[in-house]
């Protein structure tokens with residue numbers, strides 16, 4: 001029995017309708033089925049291989065594993081279903097209407113998973129639903145595979161709606177991608193494990209540096225625009241981190257329970273401290289401090305103020321001017337280095353599952369879905385569901401509690417907040433309404 005034989009897959013293994021029926025979706029709380037709209041007429045169970053003209057596009061920021069997903073979509077379509085007509089859209093959504101397409105074959109994509117970045121290139125902004133769907137129609141494309149984060153998935157939902165409005169028989173499949181791991185509903189996004197692993201190297205370097213000098217303060221900035229998953233899990237994995245600051249948990253610098261007090265205490269105890277900082281941490285605080293105006297990127301995402309240099313300077317100023325104590329600051333920003341590497345072994349396997357799942361769904365004639373594991377089951381999820389909210393680190397959840405127990409860092413609650421928490425703990429009731 002040759003598993004790699006496309007004949008075997010086509011005729012024996014893959015019954016797309018079964019695959020879909022087994023895996024239909026799923027919210028965090030239930031596994032009730034959802035009726036997906038089929039891209040083709042009811043009687044047409046799945047696209048015939050020689051009728052398929054597929055395209056793949058990658059949008060938004062980089063993330064380890066994008067190339068693996070692209071490779072496995074192309075190989076999956078070709079090896080499992082015998083599809084030969086696959087196009088690459090270059091440079092994100094705007095590539096649909098402003099660039100020529102690339103021809104994708106298993107041979108062309110054979111080695112791309114060994115490299116970071118995206119073979120297809122990417123961009124922010126430039127989503128024009130009508131122009132994109134016109135182009136899909138003009139080129140005779142009937143399967144669209146869209147790899148990208150929450151912005152990309154919002155764009156994919158609009159493309160899907162426009163295709164439905166025009167009555168086109170085109171399947172739209174999303175593969176969620178974001179290094180921040182903040183896509184709602186799914187258990188985890190691909191590339192996240194690779195990012196956490198690479199972050200360890202930066203944390204380790206910071207630790208080695210500050211351990212070797214007097215009053216060493218190491219700061220490592222990691223990605224995480226609105227959510228501190230990379231910072232949290234990297235901190236938990238490392239054990240060399242004294243304090244982790246994330247967007248979900250506002251912090252303050254001065255006074256009792258503040259960051260400066262904690263740094264001073266750790267420097268006295270250990271002679272050094274390592275702080276991990278998610279890029280979105282303390283943004284409101286910095287904006288107030290710097291009187292900075294809000295800026296946006298081409299996709300409309302808020303551009304973050306650079307918390308790393310800001311915090312490094314604040315700490316240096318405080319300890320030299322106020323405490324009369326020189327600190328040895330080592331600031332490391334590995335953010336783009338982490339995002340630019342190829343995916344590790346487990347992410348490669350995960351990317352393959354996602355890609356093949358998307359291919360099976362589209363070949364079965366389903367559309368308007370995005371793929372991902374939900375409560376450990378691979379699922380098809382209506383695209384709009386994953387863009388309704390964003391995942392964030394729960395400050396009342398076990399993961400954050402474990403982190404606090406591991407670092408013993410301050411909770412950064414102010415006195416009145418701490419009193420409220422304490423009273424709530426004692427009474428085990430929500431007293432906020434009574435204060």
Ligand SMILES: Nc1ncnc2c1ncn2[C@@H]1O[C@H](COP(=O)(O)OP(=O)(O)OP(=O)(O)O)[C@@H](O)[C@H]1O
Pocket residue numbers: 059060061062092093094123124125126127148149150151152153154155156158177178179298299301
């Ligand atoms: N609300 C929206 N409607 C339609 N298209 C959108 C929307 N938001 C973003 N897009 C488009 O999706 C693409 C990627 O969006 P964005 O730059 O926000 O990255 P992302 O997909 O969220 O990924 P990342 O997590 O890396 O930021 C861009 O081409 C952008 O124009």
Ligand SMILES: O=P(O)(O)OC[C@H]1O[C@](O)(CO)[C@@H](O)[C@@H]1O
Pocket residue numbers: 061062149178179180223224225279297304339
């Ligand atoms: O600088 P770029 O390429 O716009 O991307 C930066 C952003 O992309 C992400 O990696 C993903 O959203 C964020 O963590 C980060 O803020």
